[in-house]
């Protein structure tokens with residue numbers, strides 16, 4: 001895990017990703033156990049199949065803290081999982097592999113949360129956000145802004 005995060009820190013692209021205020025509010029409101037379940041659901045539905053729908057663009061750039069974490073940790077698509085995590089494309093991810101991806105995501109979110117917690121003003125109330133809809137074929141998840 002440490003080696004992976006050291007490599008990610010050297011990528012200007014991966015390093016760019018940060019939780020925005022909306023994702024941060026959502027994380028605070030839902031709590032890390034629920035966020036972990038969302039992460040497991042996203043990975044199972046969007047990454048784990050041998051040939052995930054819309055592979056390469058199944059992970060929106062915003063709208064859920066886990067999506068941001070996926071881009072930041074190169075767990076956004078099967079191409080990135082192959083390149084960064086040594087998980088070959090074209091076959092399903094098994095339960096242990098999915099669990100490892102979820103751990104990576106939660107580790108990144110915890111890293112983000114520490115400085116954000118210090119910065120966060122008590123005056124900003126958590127906003128209510130709709131739970132992201134499951135991926136449906138025919139929709140383009142990249143274009144969808146879940147906050148709108």
Ligand SMILES: [Zn+2]
Nearest residue numbers: 076077079080
């Ligand atoms: Zn990717």
